[in-house]
Amino acid sequence: LPERIDDAKLPHIKFVNINIERKKKKMENVFSRTLLDKIEDRLKKKEGTIILQNRRGFSTQIYCEDCSEVETCDNCSVPMVYHINKNIIQCHYCGLVKDVPGACTNCGSLAIKYFGTGTERVEDELAYYFSSANITRVDSDSISRKAVLGKILIEFGKGDIDILVGTQMVSKGLDFSRVTLVGVIAAETTLWLPDFRADERTFQLLTQVSGRAGRSQVPGEVIIQTQNEKHFALQMVLKNDYYGFYNKELADRQKMGYPPFTRIALIETKDQSEKKARGAIYDFYNELKKFKKWLNISSPAYAVIARLKGNYRFHILIKSSKDDDPGGAVLRKAILDSFVEFNRKSRYKDVKLFYDIDPQSIM
Ligand SMILES: [Zn+2]
Ligand SMILES: [Zn+2]
The missing domain is CATH 3.40.50.300 (P-loop containing nucleotide triphosphate hydrolases)
Structure with a gap:
């Protein structure tokens, strides 16, 4: 030891x-x-x-016993957190502050409960x-x-x-x-x-x-x-x-194909319009999947936090084996070539598209 x-x-x-x-x-x-x-x-x-x-915070979730809704942020798909000292509810992702609700904001019921410590x-x-x-x-x-x-x-x-x-x-x-x-x-x-x-x-x-x-x-x-x-x-x-x-x-x-045995890259599209964010990720995916022979590419999906600061978010996760692609050249080429084609062809090319190689968080 x-x-x-x-x-x-x-x-x-x-x-x-x-x-x-x-x-x-x-x-x-x-x-x-x-x-x-x-x-x-x-x-x-x-x-x-x-x-x-x-x-x-004080309670990390405000839950309605009648309609089962959790009080979420207007801009993000995350629960609002109750802060007792300031007597507010707050989103920890975008900072939105609101008054403590006297009743459920979804159904108006008074049966709201505070959960999470x-x-x-x-x-x-x-x-x-x-x-x-x-x-x-x-x-x-x-x-x-x-x-x-x-x-x-x-x-x-x-x-x-x-x-x-x-x-x-x-x-x-x-x-x-x-x-x-x-x-x-x-x-x-x-x-x-x-x-x-x-x-x-x-x-x-x-x-x-x-x-x-x-x-x-x-x-x-x-x-x-x-x-x-x-x-x-x-x-x-x-x-x-x-x-x-x-x-x-x-x-x-190693079994699951995660770092340090692979290099991973996260592709993200985000837009205030859900349709545009989704359209963009699928257009990008159609280019990217030409590299499926060399890379492990996930299908497009909602991000874990599907809406953040008013933007809808979609993700693709790419894994590149360090045996087959030791320097990551194939991974970078796949992303850059797809990006060029996406920019040339997609009608959603004004949607914000990011990539992050070795991301610290995949949420
Ligand atoms: Zn928020
Ligand atoms: Zn309710």
């Missing part, structure tokens, strides 16, 4: 299955009794606690259970400038702040020996994203935040709340097994 630079002991990691705990009536809202007890213990000992929930709700519940503790939230809503974060970290290091709660901002660069407990509200926030890097992101985030516990001679403790404790990425976090994770991840990537 890799040793830690500061020679500190590896943290003791434990999963708490929230489904089982709920059946045993050992859940208090978003917290397991186990995690609450550990936090209380640290408060008594004047040791620091970090709580991770990798979602901003964000950092504001975690902070709110912590303040309820530990009313005398000094709790500070760290996310891009509360931290506008780097200087503010620096000041908070100094206070936390000195012991003026008992509990830091936040998004992945709390997983990095917080090496304080007084932190002996890390709690993760839900391991799943990055796990089911429709992106082939979801497992890797989950493994990295949980490993990173776990490493914040016990950077001293006192071994730290990590409590990860989850509904998927058997998931491979989580098991590797538990064992702190970096090599085990990457061995299997690489085997899976």
Whole structure:
């Protein structure tokens, strides 16, 4: 196992299955009794606690029980997020802000429910259970400038702040020996994203935040709340097994034809008119498919986020084998030749068309 630079002991990691705990009536809202007890213990000992929930806002979905609609952004096909402090709902993709709806905007029903836990709700519940503790939230809503974060970290290091709660901002660069407990509200926030890097992101985030516990001679403790404790990425976090994770991840990537064994390219069309965005992607596809002998080309489809900032979006994913096309020359030629033909022939050539080789996100 890799040793830690500061020679500190590896943290003791434990999963708490929230489904089982709920059946045993050992859940208090978003917290397991186990995690609450550990936090209380640290408060008594004047040791620091970090709580991770990798979602901003209070509730991440507003749902109508009568018509089953989720309140979505006017410009994007994503749910609006409720922010309790500003008392607004906001789109995290385009920034649109609206008043909190008093009733369902689709059917007018008053039976609207708030689902999904964000950092504001975690902070709110912590303040309820530990009313005398000094709790500070760290996310891009509360931290506008780097200087503010620096000041908070100094206070936390000195012991003026008992509990830091936040998004992945709390997983990095917080090496304080007084932190002996890390709690993760839900391991799943990055796990089911429709992106082939979801497992890797989950493994990295949980490993990173776990490493914040016990950077001293006192071994730290990590409590990860989850509904998927058997998931491979989580098991590797538990064992702190970096090599085990990457061995299997690489085997899976090879089998599925994903990087680093292939080069991938994402083609995107976007337009305010759905018809034009779709027409453009199909016209481009008709040129691109002439290269099907050499490349693995997906059929055109809606992007995962089908509408963003008022534009409809369509995607094609291309995989190019590094054995057959080591330098990526075939891939680039296919895209550029198709683009030239598209521009010459398509009646949708005024539609915005992008390509991204080795994209960081395919959503
Ligand atoms: Zn939006
Ligand atoms: Zn409704």
